[in-house]
Structures are given as C-alpha cells and as structure tokens.
Amino acid sequence: MEEQILIFRTSVKNVRDIKHISALFTLCPQIYKWNVDLENWEKILRIECQGITSTEILKALRAINIYAQELE
Structure with a gap:
C-alpha cells in the first residue's frame, strides 16, 4: 500500500x-x-498515512466535533 x-x-x-x-x-x-497549522486561517491539517481513507479520517474527526474538508 x-x-x-x-x-x-x-x-x-x-x-x-x-x-x-x-x-x-x-x-x-x-x-x-x-x-495543524494554527497560523493559517483555514487551520490546515496535514496527515501522512498509509491504509486509511480521507472519508475514515473525516468520520473520526467528526466524532470529536472537529469538522474538516479535504483540499485537493
């Protein structure tokens, strides 16, 4: 992978x-x-990973009341 x-x-x-x-x-x-870049107004979260999808990450973040949108 x-x-x-x-x-x-x-x-x-x-x-x-x-x-x-x-x-x-x-x-x-x-x-x-x-x-997480707290200096950026979009509070950019950058993740290096393997074997996990952005959908799974979004769902996990939502469970702790952090809302996110994947950037291209």
Whole structure:
C-alpha cells in the first residue's frame, strides 16, 4: 500500500482541539505523522498515512466535533 499525504481545512480553534486530535490519532497506527497549522486561517491539517481513507479520517474527526474538508 502506498504512502499518502492528506490535507484538510478544519474547524480547529485551539490547543485543546489539537490534544483531542492527538488522542484520536494515537489510536490509528495508519497515521504516522500529522500537524495543524494554527497560523493559517483555514487551520490546515496535514496527515501522512498509509491504509486509511480521507472519508475514515473525516468520520473520526467528526466524532470529536472537529469538522474538516479535504483540499485537493
């Protein structure tokens, strides 16, 4: 399976949201590197992963009240 980089615009507001994402992604071994750019007005989430789809990530984020939209 091929490594992929997924990029999302998010509703992240603060460090507490990032801590929730961190706890979530710790449970996903397919995600091995990620970050959120809090300086960008779109709060860009960049994920390096393998074997997980953007739909699965969106669904997991929604479960912790983080809304995201994949960017092309």
